[in-house]
Amino acid sequence: MQTIYQKMSDAELSAALEDLNARVAEVKARGLKLDMARGKPSPEQVNISRSMLDLVRADSDLTDDGVDCSNYGCFEGIPSARKLAGEFLGVAPEQTLVLGSSSLLIEHDTVAMCWLKGTCGNAPWSEYAAAHNGERVKFLCPSPGYDRHFGITADLGIENIPVPMTADGPDMDEVERLVAADAGIKGIWCVPKYSNPTGDTYSDETVRRLVSMPTAAPDFRIFWDNAYCVHDLYDEGDELLNVFAAAREAGIEDRVIAFASTSKITFPGAGVGFVAASPVVIKEIASHLKAGLISADKMNQLRHVRFLPNIEAVREHMRKHAEFLRPRFECVDAKLHEGFDGTGCATWTSPRGGYFVSFDGPEGSAKRVGALCRELGVTLTPAGATWPGGDDPRDTNIRIAPSYPSVEDLSAALDVLVLAVKLVSAELAHEERA
Amino acid sequence: MQTIYQKMSDAELSAALEDLNARVAEVKARGLKLDMARGKPSPEQVNISRSMLDLVRADSDLTDDGVDCSNYGCFEGIPSARKLAGEFLGVAPEQTLVLGSSSLLIEHDTVAMCWLKGTCGNAPWSEYAAAHNGERVKFLCPSPGYDRHFGITADLGIENIPVPMTADGPDMDEVERLVAADAGIKGIWCVPKYSNPTGDTYSDETVRRLVSMPTAAPDFRIFWDNAYCVHDLYDEGDELLNVFAAAREAGIEDRVIAFASTSKITFPGAGVGFVAASPVVIKEIASHLKAGLISADKMNQLRHVRFLPNIEAVREHMRKHAEFLRPRFECVDAKLHEGFDGTGCATWTSPRGGYFVSFDGPEGSAKRVGALCRELGVTLTPAGATWPGGDDPRDTNIRIAPSYPSVEDLSAALDVLVLAVKLVSAELAHEERA
Numbered sequence: 001m002q003t004i005y006q007k008m009s010d011a012e013l014s015a016a017l018e019d020l021n022a023r024v025a026e027v028k029a030r031g032l033k034l035d036m037a038r039g040k041p042s043p044e045q046v047n048i049s050r051s052m053l054d055l056v057r058a059d060s061d062l063t064d065d066g067v068d069c070s071n072y073g074c075f076e077g078i079p080s081a082r083k084l085a086g087e088f089l090g091v092a093p094e095q096t097l098v099l100g101s102s103s104l105l106i107e108h109d110t111v112a113m114c115w116l117k118g119t120c121g122n123a124p125w126s127e128y129a130a131a132h133n134g135e136r137v138k139f140l141c142p143s144p145g146y147d148r149h150f151g152i153t154a155d156l157g158i159e160n161i162p163v164p165m166t167a168d169g170p171d172m173d174e175v176e177r178l179v180a181a182d183a184g185i186k187g188i189w190c191v192p193k194y195s196n197p198t199g200d201t202y203s204d205e206t207v208r209r210l211v212s213m214p215t216a217a218p219d220f221r222i223f224w225d226n227a228y229c230v231h232d233l234y235d236e237g238d239e240l241l242n243v244f245a246a247a248r249e250a251g252i253e254d255r256v257i258a259f260a261s262t263s264k265i266t267f268p269g270a271g272v273g274f275v276a277a278s279p280v281v282i283k284e285i286a287s288h289l290k291a292g293l294i295s296a297d298k299m300n301q302l303r304h305v306r307f308l309p310n311i312e313a314v315r316e317h318m319r320k321h322a323e324f325l326r327p328r329f330e331c332v333d334a335k336l337h338e339g340f341d342g343t344g345c346a347t348w349t350s351p352r353g354g355y356f357v358s359f360d361g362p363e364g365s366a367k368r369v370g371a372l373c374r375e376l377g378v379t380l381t382p383a384g385a386t387w388p389g390g391d392d393p394r395d396t397n398i399r400i401a402p403s404y405p406s407v408e409d410l411s412a413a414l415d416v417l418v419l420a421v422k423l424v425s426a427e428l429a430h431e432e433r434a
Numbered sequence: 435m436q437t438i439y440q441k442m443s444d445a446e447l448s449a450a451l452e453d454l455n456a457r458v459a460e461v462k463a464r465g466l467k468l469d470m471a472r473g474k475p476s477p478e479q480v481n482i483s484r485s486m487l488d489l490v491r492a493d494s495d496l497t498d499d500g501v502d503c504s505n506y507g508c509f510e511g512i513p514s515a516r517k518l519a520g521e522f523l524g525v526a527p528e529q530t531l532v533l534g535s536s537s538l539l540i541e542h543d544t545v546a547m548c549w550l551k552g553t554c555g556n557a558p559w560s561e562y563a564a565a566h567n568g569e570r571v572k573f574l575c576p577s578p579g580y581d582r583h584f585g586i587t588a589d590l591g592i593e594n595i596p597v598p599m600t601a602d603g604p605d606m607d608e609v610e611r612l613v614a615a616d617a618g619i620k621g622i623w624c625v626p627k628y629s630n631p632t633g634d635t636y637s638d639e640t641v642r643r644l645v646s647m648p649t650a651a652p653d654f655r656i657f658w659d660n661a662y663c664v665h666d667l668y669d670e671g672d673e674l675l676n677v678f679a680a681a682r683e684a685g686i687e688d689r690v691i692a693f694a695s696t697s698k699i700t701f702p703g704a705g706v707g708f709v710a711a712s713p714v715v716i717k718e719i720a721s722h723l724k725a726g727l728i729s730a731d732k733m734n735q736l737r738h739v740r741f742l743p744n745i746e747a748v749r750e751h752m753r754k755h756a757e758f759l760r761p762r763f764e765c766v767d768a769k770l771h772e773g774f775d776g777t778g779c780a781t782w783t784s785p786r787g788g789y790f791v792s793f794d795g796p797e798g799s800a801k802r803v804g805a806l807c808r809e810l811g812v813t814l815t816p817a818g819a820t821w822p823g824g825d826d827p828r829d830t831n832i833r834i835a836p837s838y839p840s841v842e843d844l845s846a847a848l849d850v851l852v853l854a855v856k857l858v859s860a861e862l863a864h865e866e867r868a
Contacts, residue, residue, distance in 0.1 A: 040505055040506045040507075041505070043505065046504050047504075053492045053733075056487055057487050058485050058486075058487050070481075070701050070702075071474055071477070071702045071703065072474045072702040072703045073474075100535065101534065101730065102534075102726070102727050104727060105726045108726030116590065151725055152726060155725040263506075267505070268506040269507070269728060269731065269732060270731040270734065291589040292538055292541070295703040296535065296536075297535040299704040300731065
């Protein structure tokens with residue numbers, strides 16, 4: 001698609017550039033300081049969980065189903081928390097572990113387990129290269145995706161292979177083709193519901209194809225980070241198929257390892273992290289993690305289950321979160337429509353949940369837009385961050401994180417983004433002609 | 435030294451065996467159920483920290499020196515907690531990280547960092563074997579020592595080498611000889627104060643020799659788990675030299691990585707863990723850990739620093755813990771004197787802090803004593819656990835953990851231990867004659 005700037009006559013384009021540059025100068029003079037970079041809730045939104053802090057006090061019963069939460073023991077997590085984790089992730093409590101505050105850390109340690117020790121009797125991934133002419137272990141990375149996922153595998157020396165992300169999840173034709181042919185492809189990173197950053201949810205067909213596709217690697221693993229499983233903006237949320245049920249149906253439940261946490265439900269960074277897997281694999285993960293852990297923070301687990309005793313309580317609490325997030329997401333969508341309708345300069349997603357909007361400008365624009373916004377006082381997630389290695393091949397994608405700023409600040413930040421994309425689009429059109 | 439049973443005539447020994455077996459039968463009939471296996475505080479002792487739970491409430495200020503503890507960020511730990519960690523470990527706050535609830539996990543992840551990535555520009559430890567004719571990386575394990583330390587290195591495929599533990603710390607002649615000759619020896623596990631299980635504290639000379647000894651490995655690391663740094667039983671505690679000051683003096687501060695936590699200060703398993711190292715190494719550790727962690731649980735850090743704002747407050751709180759522990763340690767010592775003085779059957783330590791007493795029976799007795807105690811309803815830490823691979827070469831050592839039972843139960847359990855050691859000693863003397 002052509003942008004309006006590409007369609008202009010030379011004279012029109014010069015005039016447009018002059019106008020846009022003048023507006024940029026005006027904005028620069030205002031000395032803004034706005035942040036749309038981080039997927040963190042606003043302080044007011046965080047405050048809705050404060051009452052949780054009063055549920056475990058000096059005079060409280062500190063036991064859960066007979067487990068003393070105030071002393072060592074109960075590595076797997078307290079009974080009520082495992083029950084809740086099972087409801088989150090669609091498995092029996094026995095197929096879960098409830099650990100510390102970071103699901104990212106559990107993801108890291110689970111990949112590290114496969115790397116150092118292997119899984120289900122297969123050789124450690126770290127030994128793959130030596131046995132295969134130096135060929136590295138690879139991971140599929142639906143892109144745009146979550147930079148910290150890609151960072152975990154990159155950190156271990158695993159090669160990240162981008163595959164296109166679609167509105168239905170990863171491009172399954174491409175995924176199936178790759179995993180069938182290459183035994184070095186050992187896993188895929190998935191944020192299946194309200195994906196980071198597109199906000200799209202995997203279709204039932206995508207889930208079924210992921211768990212049933214033939215893979216050359218016998219130890220191929222799906223890292224299913226269901227980070228936004230209850231993070232709906234509207235009463236009617238996206239529906240995600242139960243991946244474990246689908247995997248059991250396909251006869252390969254060992255393929256799926258699922259994660260979630262309460263970080264964006266109660267206190268970011270101070271929540272409770274979960275992992276779920278098949279009976280065989282969850283035992284393997286527990287045995288691996290026990291080398292470094294006597295037991296996780298059960299006091300925080302207790303605080304959480306007293307605040308959120310079941311999934312219904314979670315959903316009710318999430319409706320309060322949605323009241324903060326919905327106007328922000330709607331502001332983004334409205335501002336982008338207002339700024340770009342009819343310009344051919346941009347496409348973007350309109351998620352019904354999660355924490356991000358994925359934005360695409362013209363080819364070759366994203367890094368320049370990021371730099372210009374920074375000059376104008378608006379911080380965005382670094383362009384390229386949504387691709388493995390920070391390398392967005394078409395340099396189009398920007399992740400918008402609308403949750404932290406006030407609606408007013410967000411609105412101002414989006415005005416800046418719109419202006420920056422327009423100026424860069426016009427500059428690109430001008431450069432094409434030179 | 436000979437036991438009284440070895441010195442007896444055959445007739446005397448037969449009579450003694452008959453008497454001991456009769457007493458064992460009596461005890462068995464009582465159906466006891468007592469536990470001296472685990473280094474965990476008693477429920478009453480844990481309760482002294484309950485008031486901490488009221489210090490972070492729904493209406494509390496949730497910031498620390500401007501840092502919002504209720505949201506993501508501040509990976510290194512909140513300012514007040516890093517200051518406290520610095521006081522614990524004898525370094526500037528900038529040389530610390532304050533992380534989650536488990537210092538064992540930080541130890542695990544730090545060894546894993548060296549294994550996967552190397553430290554200070556040296557090759558990853560995982561590559562050592564391939565470059566040295568398959569020779570494995572080795573760690574020195576002062577023994578008797580802490581089984582979970584040995585487990586971390588064993589888990590990564592590192593070879594654990596026991597070195598004798600003395601009242602002044604590891605046998606430094608042996609340590610110096612080993613590390614000077616073998617570049618594959620990459621580290622040593624140390625619990626320098628009130629060592630687990632002997633309760634002995636490293637002498638100043640031991641600390642100085644450890645930080646200044648020549649090592650064939652340029653990347654030799656001391657894993658300094660100062661788990662009991664404030665865990666004195668008496669007002670006058672053991673004094674441990676500041677290892678970082680000594681290392682700086684020796685010109686090799688990068689050699690030391692120190693750990694501590696509040697697990698046995700506030701709530702076991704739900705405390706706050708610290709790590710300290712040289713400016714170069716702490717930066718390296720932070721960078722490694724950031725691959726899997728956005729930020730640790732700062733709410734729990736906040737709760738802790740409000741309860742324990744500085745090291746003086748910690749010491750005052752520890753005096754309350756000592757009131758629970760001191761009578762238990764004194765009971766152990768009295769009971770062992772009462773049971774064994776003049777028998778030649780046992781030696782043991784009399785620690786002035788920490789959580790354990792190290793007990794040695796006659797050669798070849800410990801596994802049998804453990805099994806017999808179990809039959810009699812008393813659980814001990816498995817014999818051998820204090821040696822790498824669970825292999826106590828002389829089979830003498832038993833770790834006594836007196837903290838959890840009431841003094842009454844502890845006293846009953848020690849009666850059983852004394853009886854079991856005597857019976858096994860008499861049986862050994864009898865078998866010698868057969």
